[in-house]
Amino acid sequence: MNSNFFSHARTALKIGLLSLGIKQNDKILVPSYICEAVIQPIRDLKLQLEFYDLDDSFQPIWSELKDKIAKDHFSSLLMNHYFGIPQDIHKFTKIAKDNNLILVEDNSHGFGGKFEDKFLGSYGDVGISSPRKILNLSSGGILYLNSKLTKPNNLPVKKALFFENYLRGFLSNNPSFKIFFDNLRNKRNFSDPRKYLERKYSDMATDKYSELRILKYLGNDYISEVQRKQYLRWIRCREILKKEGFQPAIDSISNTSSPWLFPLKIDNFDEKNRLIKFAKKKNLILTTWPILPVEALEHSGNALNKWKNNLFIHLNYKIY
């Protein structure tokens, strides 16, 4: 399995699909609870999008997924390890194999996490990870690929933004400053699934500095330190929030996971307000799922309900 570096995981996804020979109008099946960062490369490649819905624990509604696959012809199936928590990899792998589908594994949220002694991201025919998120870097997406890479040779290099990297590192250790800056920018919108716009990035290669930083983590024990830190933050977050009567959307995870987000289930408006206030008081960085793509909203109400009923604590910020 080869690892290849790009500025973002979304570019890694695009290049991975191209390398596996996916063609315009091929059909790809993705979860409806998804973000623009995944849909954009699929639109760029002019693939046909189809969606499957998820249950409350963010796993596919398996009977519906199997039905869809039986009734139509798809070239590929995307499995997303939400928040860095592994999906049922054996089940996905079997479905993909039985139906001759390319399995696309999205581990953008869980850099450093393992399942049965293998890194998440390395199980699919094509796998992606976004170490920039957990490592607080401005650049860094990985593509795992078994076959030959078809890399466009004209990708510009995203310049290393040392100040941005420094600022991200600083904010990660001082979340109260992050809350202050976000308030100034009026960044968070907790009620409109079309308002929290993500920045758009063109396809770029990663710079040498970011690549070396990521390689340093991949190459030795640092990666287990990163994974351990993320896992312990999850445990601490669960402890703090449960004590206040908030409801984790997923209660326990494997101690080899490297979660980027801690998901919470929100039952009503008052609960949401109570959580927003509590997070501010405790310097926890609270966020919604990002903007939901129009196509996903048109597909069913499943993604919108999840958007409304779940909020997340960022685990790449220190938890006190």
Ligand SMILES: Cc1ncc(COP(=O)(O)O)c(C=O)c1O
């Ligand atoms: C589920 C998922 N996949 C892929 C990506 C893309 O990662 P990147 O921002 O590195 O392109 C994101 C980004 O947030 C994501 O949430």
